[in-house]
Ligand SMILES: Nc1ncnc2c1ncn2[C@@H]1O[C@H](COP(=O)(O)OP(=O)(O)O)[C@@H](O)[C@H]1O
């Protein structure tokens with residue numbers, strides 16, 4: 001089976017131009033088929049606040065009313081996505097930027113929660129694996145933002161960690177997939193403020209224990225939930241860590257196991 005590397009970067013890297021440039025240099029050197037998924041929650045929050053909107057997150061998901069949807073489409077599918085694509089082109093990677101609406105690559109359904117109105121938030125329903133595989137075989141480097149669609153003309157805001165996970169699950173039907181979540185820390189840490197406390201391997205039992213002890217909290221909870229879901233649905237390998245590990249596998253990081 002051919003291999004694919006799926007990498008997700010979050011808002012803390014994107015918001016720091018020097019870090020982003022360094023990440024893209026490391027990413028551009030990865031050989032073989034690869035897919036980049038980016039978030040940008042931090043930039044969207046700043047932009048929303050600058051025009052008087054009040055950002056609200058529940059369980060790691062942004063409440064997305066119509067004005068907030070306009071902001072996230074502009075920031076994720078526009079500003080961030082196009083800058084990343086241009087920077088990858090400068091590094092001789094033939095990147096193309098996609099939302100889930102482009103080529104019907106990621107179709108989702110509007111979240112229907114019994115008590116919380118998330119607004120225009122989508123849960124992934126289906127990936128166009130065939131088109132994605134064709135793009136990879138044509139040596140395109142797909143760059144996905146956190147916007148999907150419902151196939152009835154409605155754009156939806158979808159958590160970028162979940163997009164990376166769902167794309168990886170879909171690609172596992174055809175490829176041997178390694179999914180890496182890159183962020184500003186070295187991995188899942190015993191002490192979230194101490195980069196030297198990397199937990200090198202974490203399984204579901206250890207995760208539950210560390211969650212109860214509040215060692216793992218906030219954004220790391222949905223990230224790890226996505227990881228265990230992906231592993232149980234066919235993804236071969238999942239890592240969490242700093243992007244330095246992309247070019248140097250000796251750098252400590254966390255490997256997820258079932
Ligand atoms: N045990 C832990 N180890 C590392 N990070 C942790 C841990 N527990 C909570 N976190 C938090 O999880 C965050 C990463 O999740 P998130 O904010 O969704 O990241 P991103 O969107 O940048 O990928 C870190 O910035 C950190 O504050």
Ligand SMILES: CC(=O)N[C@@H](CCC(=O)OP(=O)(O)O)C(=O)O
Pocket residue numbers: 009010011012038039040041042044060061062072121122146157158159160161
């Ligand atoms: C529905 C939902 O919450 N969408 C996310 C999408 C961006 C994202 O996931 O960005 P990070 O990876 O930088 O956190 C949001 O708007 O924050």
